Amino acid sequence: xxxxxxxxxxxxxxxxxxxxxxxxxxxxxxxxxxxxxxxxxxxxxxxxxxxxxxxxxxxxxxxxxxxxxxxxxxxxxxxxxxxxxxxxxxxxxxxxxxxxxxxxxxxxxxxxxxxxxxxxxxxxxxxxxxxxxxxxxxxxxxxxxxxxxxxxxxxxxxxxxxxxxxxxxxxxxxxxxxxxxxxxxxxxxxxxxxxxxxxxxxxxxxxxxxxxxxxxxxxxxxxxxxxxxxxxxxxxxxxxxxxxxxxxxxxxxxxxxxxxxxxx
Amino acid sequence: xxxxxxxxxxxxxxxxxxxxxxxxxxxxxxxxxxxxxxxxxxxxxxxxxxxxxxxxxxxxxxxxxxxxxxxxxxxxxxxxxxxxxxxxxxxxxxxxxxxxxxxxxxxxxxxxxxxxxxxxxxxxxxxxxxxxxxxxxxxxxxxxxxxxxxxxxxxxxxxxxxxxxxxxxxxxxxxxxxxxxxxxxxxxxxxxxxxxxxxxxxxxxxxxxxxxxxxxxxxxxxxxxxxxxxxxxxxxxxxxxxxxxxxxxxxxxxxxxxxxxxxxxxxxxxxxxxxxxxxxxxxxxxxxxxxxxxxxxxxxxxxxxxxxxxxxxxxxxxxxxxxxxxxxxxxxxxxxxxxxxxxxxxxxxxxxxxxxxxxxxxxxxxxxxxxxxxxxxxxxxxxxxxxxxxxxxxxxxxxxxxxxxxxxxxxxxxxxxxxxxxxxxxxxxxxxxxxxxxxxxxxxxxxxxxxxxxxxxxxxxxxxxxxxxxxxxxxxxxxxxxxxxxxxxxxxxxxxxxxxxxxxxxxxxxxxxxxxxxxxxxxxxxxxxxxxxxxxxxxxxxxxxxxxxxxxxxxxxxxxxxxxxxxxxxxxxxxxxxxxxxxxxxxxxxxxxxxxxxxxx
Numbered sequence: 001x002x003x004x005x006x007x008x009x010x011x012x013x014x015x016x017x018x019x020x021x022x023x024x025x026x027x028x029x030x031x032x033x034x035x036x037x038x039x040x041x042x043x044x045x046x047x048x049x050x051x052x053x054x055x056x057x058x059x060x061x062x063x064x065x066x067x068x069x070x071x072x073x074x075x076x077x078x079x080x081x082x083x084x085x086x087x088x089x090x091x092x093x094x095x096x097x098x099x100x101x102x103x104x105x106x107x108x109x110x111x112x113x114x115x116x117x118x119x120x121x122x123x124x125x126x127x128x129x130x131x132x133x134x135x136x137x138x139x140x141x142x143x144x145x146x147x148x149x150x151x152x153x154x155x156x157x158x159x160x161x162x163x164x165x166x167x168x169x170x171x172x173x174x175x176x177x178x179x180x181x182x183x184x185x186x187x188x189x190x191x192x193x194x195x196x197x198x199x200x201x202x203x204x205x206x207x208x209x210x211x212x213x214x215x216x217x218x219x220x221x222x223x224x225x226x227x228x229x230x231x232x233x234x235x236x237x238x239x240x241x242x243x244x245x246x247x248x249x250x251x252x253x254x255x256x257x258x259x260x261x262x263x264x
Numbered sequence: 265x266x267x268x269x270x271x272x273x274x275x276x277x278x279x280x281x282x283x284x285x286x287x288x289x290x291x292x293x294x295x296x297x298x299x300x301x302x303x304x305x306x307x308x309x310x311x312x313x314x315x316x317x318x319x320x321x322x323x324x325x326x327x328x329x330x331x332x333x334x335x336x337x338x339x340x341x342x343x344x345x346x347x348x349x350x351x352x353x354x355x356x357x358x359x360x361x362x363x364x365x366x367x368x369x370x371x372x373x374x375x376x377x378x379x380x381x382x383x384x385x386x387x388x389x390x391x392x393x394x395x396x397x398x399x400x401x402x403x404x405x406x407x408x409x410x411x412x413x414x415x416x417x418x419x420x421x422x423x424x425x426x427x428x429x430x431x432x433x434x435x436x437x438x439x440x441x442x443x444x445x446x447x448x449x450x451x452x453x454x455x456x457x458x459x460x461x462x463x464x465x466x467x468x469x470x471x472x473x474x475x476x477x478x479x480x481x482x483x484x485x486x487x488x489x490x491x492x493x494x495x496x497x498x499x500x501x502x503x504x505x506x507x508x509x510x511x512x513x514x515x516x517x518x519x520x521x522x523x524x525x526x527x528x529x530x531x532x533x534x535x536x537x538x539x540x541x542x543x544x545x546x547x548x549x550x551x552x553x554x555x556x557x558x559x560x561x562x563x564x565x566x567x568x569x570x571x572x573x574x575x576x577x578x579x580x581x582x583x584x585x586x587x588x589x590x591x592x593x594x595x596x597x598x599x600x601x602x603x604x605x606x607x608x609x610x611x612x613x614x615x616x617x618x619x620x621x622x623x624x625x626x627x628x629x630x631x632x633x634x635x636x637x638x639x640x641x642x643x644x645x646x647x648x649x650x651x652x653x654x655x656x657x658x659x660x661x662x663x664x665x666x667x668x669x670x671x672x673x674x675x676x677x678x679x680x681x682x683x684x685x686x687x688x689x690x691x692x693x694x695x696x697x698x699x700x701x702x703x704x705x706x707x708x709x710x711x712x713x714x715x716x717x718x719x720x721x722x723x724x725x726x727x728x729x730x731x732x733x734x735x736x737x738x739x740x741x742x743x744x745x746x747x748x749x750x751x752x753x754x755x756x757x758x759x760x761x762x763x764x765x766x767x768x769x770x771x772x773x774x775x776x777x778x779x780x781x782x783x784x785x786x787x788x789x790x791x792x793x794x795x796x797x798x799x800x801x802x803x804x805x806x807x808x809x810x811x812x813x814x815x816x817x818x819x820x821x822x823x824x825x826x827x828x829x830x831x832x833x834x835x836x837x838x839x840x841x842x843x844x845x846x847x848x849x850x851x852x853x854x855x856x857x858x859x860x861x862x863x864x865x
Contacts, residue, residue, distance in 0.1 A: 053717055054717075055713065055716075055717065074716065074721075075713075075716045075717045076716050076717075076718075076719050076720055076721045076722070079717060079718060079719035080719055084718075084719075085717060087714070091711055091714045093706065093707050093710040093711060093714070093715075094710065095706075095710060096703070096706055096707065096710060100703055100706070103700075103703055104703040104704060104706070104707045104715070104718065104720065105718045105719065106719075107700065107703075107704050107707075107718070107719050107720045107721075108719030108720070108721070109719075110700055112699070112700050113700075113701065113728075114696065114701060114728065114732070116699075117695050117696055117698075117699030117700070117701060117702075118691075118692060118695050118696070120695070124699070127700070128699075128700075131700070170718065171718075174718060174719050
């Protein structure tokens with residue numbers, strides 16, 4: 001399944017005033033892979049995503065995407081290169097409509113400016129139509145929940161689970177190659193988690209996205225990942241298949257703590 | 265439906281006395297405050313009803329009426345029991361009036377016995393004279409107590425009588441005051457429509473409504489509140505029910521109607537009204553520009569007047585023969601093209617350093633930049649170009665293709681020119697809001713970091729907002745220069761920025777109709793920072809009223825006069841969500857509520 005190397009991270013460190021959020025991290029994703037990043041709270045998972053998407057600047061190390069370094073790029077430039085993300089604490093444009101949310105995400109793939117919109121040129125109308133069609137297409141991925149009469153409702157009326165879905169749709173709308181999902185099933189009930197797990201599989205098989213996912217729900221991680229990377233205190237403590245990782249003593253220790261007798 | 269929940273009226277003395285006393289003290293404080301601002305004295309010359317009532321007394325009299333009514337107003341939640349109204353409301357209103365009246369009597373007594381004119385500049389015999397109705401101190405004080413008590417009781421009574429009666433009385437009072445206040449404008453308008461006979465019938469020679477005039481106004485107001493209101497509501501309902509193509513047709517019709525009115529009406533209006541409309545237009549143009557910057561892109565720019573100044577000074581330098589440094593004496597139209605160019609440069613120049621800041625920081629820095637531009641223009645260093653404190657004078661009017669010369673002595677032409685540019689600005693706002701750029705602006709306003717992460721180049725997008733706003737403001741400045749015929753740095757003080765912002769906020773941020781409403785109400789009725797409005801008598805108290813209006817709006821209606829649906833949702837999120845929930849619009853999502861979706865595995 002895996003193809004070329006898409007993302008390579010070497011020796012990446014970041015510290016927030018004395019605290020090493022990530023230290024000497026090595027990581028890679030091949031095209032077509034689904035990689036899960038797990039780890040206890042505060043392990044540095046979200047910082048890891050923020051770093052890839054350009055929201056935090058690493059203090060050392062390098063991030064290569066398709067062979068080019070992402071260091072020093074603004075988040076919008078990273079998105080333009082083909083990396084899109086969702087947020088752990090759903091951050092939609094709550095007062096824009098559902099359709100507008102996915103339309104604005106295509107900003108970096110489109111180019112019509114003031115002139116086109118003022119004179120309503122053919123190019124402008126064509127582009128608007130394309131943006132809208134692509135927007136409806138990504139929303140259609142989640143069935144009819146986000147389409148139809150909902151298209152013109154504001155994102156604020158959506159249920160929690162649907163907000164998560166809309167966030168994924170918004171990331172999909174940026175036409176990325178690599179999708180970073182930050183806890184996609186957090187707050188969903190078991191039925192919804194199972195459904196979303198299936199959809200994550202489809203994101204790869206039908207849409208061709210490579211996916212890196214932070215997730216706490218081990219069922220989802222087991223079902224969907226090709227590879228699991230475990231972070232703790234900003235360091236990689238294990239990686240490999242879910243089975244390997246879940247029995248790794250380091251991982252068990254990170255999650256559950258050391259057995260009592262060894263502590264002394 | 266809540267009739268069964270109304271319990272019998274409470275006894276007249278079963279009061280929430282704390283609340284009554286609180287309102288009474290508020291009333292007393294308000295009466296003292298209004299008296300000491302010298303409004304009664306200054307506005308005494310403005311007659312409302314011939315021989316009976318002047319505006320000076322009116323600014324005091326409305327207070328007991330309003331507070332006497334408000335003291336017993338209570339919010340009844342759905343499903344909660346409410347008490348029937350009765351004598352209790354009247355007693356509460358009277359009690360509030362009594363406390364307020366006693367407060368004012370105290371002031372009268374103090375005015376008579378003490379001299380506090382040192383800190384309180386309006387503490388003088390003129391005020392005492394007005395407050396005592398020219399009678400002795402004791403009589404004046406007694407009158408005020410009686411007036412205040414009866415007005416307070418009437419306010420309370422208004423809560424008791426049926427709604428239709430209350431509405432009619434309210435409409436009559438408001439209409440009489442409004443018509444009287446607009447006397448000068450009506451005089452002006454009546455000439456255009458050949459209605460001088462009606463004007464002469466309604467207004468006395470020396471100002472103020474005649475008794476006949478009052479009767480006419482009351483008849484019209486009561487008629488409207490009983491019949492017209494219902495009709496208006498019906499029309500609105502029918503309009504709201506329209507869908508798709510029909511709605512669009514109705515909108516187009518309305519737009520054409522408005523356009524026709526804008527073109528035809530000024531021909532019937534006199535100089536004074538046209539002058540007012542021209543001022544409204546100038547500020548509307550500024551407000552539309554600021555609406556893009558603040559309303560759409562969410563950039564709080566407090567130095568917006570800088571771009572107005574750029575437009576004004578560029579035009580002045582390029583067209584005036586007495587421009588100090590060089591005077592190409594270009595025609596106005598050519599100058600405007602260069603003004604656009606200069607506005608772009610100014611937008612980029614001011615925008616570039618401040619645009620990376622957010623929120624409060626950005627507001628403070630733009631505030632500073634606005635003043636820097638003005639002080640630079642005034643400085644000795646730049647006076648070679650801008651004339652320093654002497655400004656640039658003898659700016660010729662704007663020649664529009666040899667058709668007409670637009671200048672201050674011909675306010676009708678100024679209005680048409682301004683209306684043309686406002687139409688452009690409205691079209692621009694309307695198109696841009698529904699474009700890729702408009703969506704990006706909204707995303708930046710909603711959450712800048714997320715917009716950035718979703719591929720929006722926030723720096724570019726915000727600069728664009730700055731530049732578009734700058735161009736519109738500069739247009740306004742160019743027309744302003746041609747209209748007034750001179751530019752001085754004092755016309756571009758920070759107060760102008762504030763007033764424009766207030767227009768946008770009071771009108772309704774992010775909504776074109778709202779901005780128009782704000783400009784008409786604030787600039788048209790109250791007047792701009794240096795321009796008189798319809799209520800020219802109030803111009804001294806303009807800023808006080810601006811402030812009071814702004815505070816009241818922020819408390820009671822933060823979304824503005826004509827709200828943007830989005831923004832009012834933002835501000836009333838909780839109520840809105842509750843309504844949506846009641847209507848079943850919010851999905852109680854369990855993954856299987858919507859038909860036709862992916863079946864859960």
